[in-house]
Amino acid sequence: DNEDIYTVGIEFGLAGLELESSQLTHWSQDFSEEEVEIACRYAFRELNRFPSWFPRLYEQHPQKVSELVIQEIGWELECLKENKHYVLSKVCWSGEWLWNSIAEAMLVLLDKEPIHISILKDLLKIVQGSSSISNHMLAQLAERKCNVPISIATIPYWYATWISVDPKQAIKPFSDWLAAINLHDQQKATQKAMIMIVALLGKRRSGSGFREAFKTPTHLMQLYQLMHQYIRFENDLHRANSGAYSPELRDDAQEARDYLLSMLNTIPGKETYLALKELARTHPVEESRKRLKQYAKEREEIDADSSPWTSSQFSEFAKTMECTPSNHRELFDLGVQQLLDLKHSLEEGDDSIASTLAKEDQEAGIRKVIANWCGSRSFDKYVITQEEELADAKRPDCRFSSSRFNAPVPVELKLADNWGGPDLFERLENQLCGDYLRDNHSSRGIFVLVYRGKKITWQLQESNVKVTFAELVEALQAHWMQLSPSYPKIEQIAVIGIDLTKRTNRVKPAKKK
Template sequence: WELDNSISNSEQPRHYIIYNVAYHAPWLHTPMARVILKWLFSNNACLHVNRGECLRILIEGGTDNVRLVELALQQIGLSQDHQNNAYWYSLLVDCDPDTYIPELEHWLSELGLEKALQASQVFITALIGNRHTGNLRPQIGKFRTANHLKSLYILMHRYIRVEDDVNRAGSGVYSPDLRDEAQEARNRLFNLLSECPGKDCYFSLKALAAEHPDHGYRPWMAKQAHKRAEEDGDLEPWSAEQVNQFGRVQTIIPATHRQLFDLTVCRLKDLKDWLERGNDSPWQTWQRAEGETETRTLIAGWLNQQCRDQYTTAQEPELANSQRMDIWLQNTHVQSPVPIELKLLDKGWSGPELCERLRNQLAGDYLREETAGCGVFLLVSQNIAPNRRWKIDRERPNLNALSQVLKDYWQNIADEYPGVAQIDIVVLDLAKRGLVSDS
């Protein structure tokens, strides 16, 4: 009855049945969502009055994203009102940002400046909400990723410009209008972005530090990127059991992929320290290993001896595409293992070849699983000549500097691999223990 009597040019909402169901009867949302959706598609009607309440019922009632997209497209097709259509674009972006952020950008570009300004204000306020009501409707939330938030933030700055912002400070009591709410919603996009954990957020903030339309904001973006890197660099929280375990045996059993990676790097650094500095280093024996297979067996055997029930080691396990990792460390509590890609530098690996293997083999192939993201590039020098150098970008590092230059190379391309969280490069110099101090 209310839907039949609400389809008109009236701008006044009718706080009758739909309003009460939306805000006071959540147990009715699931059955009522089917009724409302069926009515809208059957009547081919442009929903304007009480659209927020109807949308709340549809989303909280579990309506599929595909059906919500169909509804938004139907409503846009029924209306020539750019402000009404901007509201429905917020639903499209909420459900499928990959498809509809570019479409939104194209649509706004064809409206003309004044209409685009009005439409962008309606869009961002509908998507994010305002300071008093928060989100006007429940969100699907697909747009809440670093890349999507960055795209929306730049797009909104194009139309809701900083130089046109309304400054109400010291003006007394006021009732915020759409422009006030839109600029606050635009700014909250950045708050949402800066709260996202992970490397996607860091690289998005770094990009804004270089690309922000208002140059005055760029130093702030760089500072926020640094803050994000600091927060992401913290160790993952330990459980009470892990704290207790560390107090007893000065080590923990890893419970996450990142903790298993950190443990892997620590073990390899222990191996490096033993081979390069240990009084009982078997460096001469390891130098005589013939080929990568024998060296890999030595490394895997040492890792197994040092496992302390924290991990198990496997050599050349086969992946779904028939590729084989050299070594991986796994734990029954962690879904994805940590791969170790081994290269013998004495086999004549050039700088570009090492970069290609780091980029394609380790990052591109071995770390493609969604729950993975961390791996180790392990380089072994049996008896490299002291004057040997590798050409990597504009650098020509020797053996001592090779690890850091490869790390720098990875940092320069890491934004191209959003699923890879961390890669470490460890170099074992088997000739180092044979050197004699000469000062």
């Protein structure tokens, strides 16, 4: 009876607070700390959710409300009963506006390792969704929990947390942990893999709320391969046309496993293409290998297409025969086109200055001519800089840049006469690919070779074969194609050869009479 009287009193109190908050413009603004605490006590007793006025109370008194919420959650966790975390559950599912202010306190509670899995999941959701907790803080805690576990039941959740914020460091230890379990109990290893992937990605039709640092082609590929080892295709449940059913862990896990591939397939770029090709080679199911080959082919075709032009781009092209680049790829294409135009002017033009330029035996002099030529034809579509110093003190010869976006295209220039063949191959890989394209904003570069006619042949890399200048340019472009799989973040390298002797060599001597 006392419970009924108490419940009725709570209901009347909540109704009064609801009425006041809806009618008074400055409601709660002048509340004392005691009044804030009383209002919070009522809010904590609301069934299933917080009352509509509670966020407003928090806006007026954030520190006090946060303190009381933290205190209440701490008390609930001390009760050690599965069904005694009403406030934590409400904060988790309907109190996202509280997360940032209480997240550090929740991290402390996580460090003490909650007994119940449901509490662990609620606390993880709060800290994962809070901007006040860094990826590094979460990774440190999760790594420690995985390496020195208190309960084996919680380890999959800690690995999911670790992978969500630091997949590069976490996936390998998780794979090793599963392999160790699998030696003695294959069924248990499968169960742990299923728990982890569902915790990481969430159940069907609902996300997990975990962070998504793992959503890169390489990490998605690694996770997909790993999940197929333990959540095997041949053991999948097939529910189609079987009537109503309640999804089990296996249902959610096999859907999460397949969702990894769906996420991978939507990411544009070369890295995805290479990941799909690798999966097509290693997938244990033949039918899936065929499908993955098709995915890789489609990805390659889609990425080869340029972005559709806007009406303003069509108009600009009609006037100038060029478009202002709107992204890194378009800037690269324009830079290549400008350098090819320069090549044609020097090798084929009636007013070619090739014979004069061929007298310059230093790369600095050639670089200035190329940069000035490209700069004079930019028409504000790009800027070309010379030897711009990067953060690591490296200086690419030139860079095409745009004021519209931060994704420059580096250009490396070499006077072919001054270099041996193997040295040029090394510079293409280590200087252009290894140094100048390390920046995540840039994935395309240009390697320009200028020939003055002072050298006749070049030795190919790791070979005694001697080649001409034209053959050298082709060999360098082919070398990049061989290197390409080793540089998944680099989309394209163009090797352009400019032969300053070409026009002169075509002039035939006059016949003797």
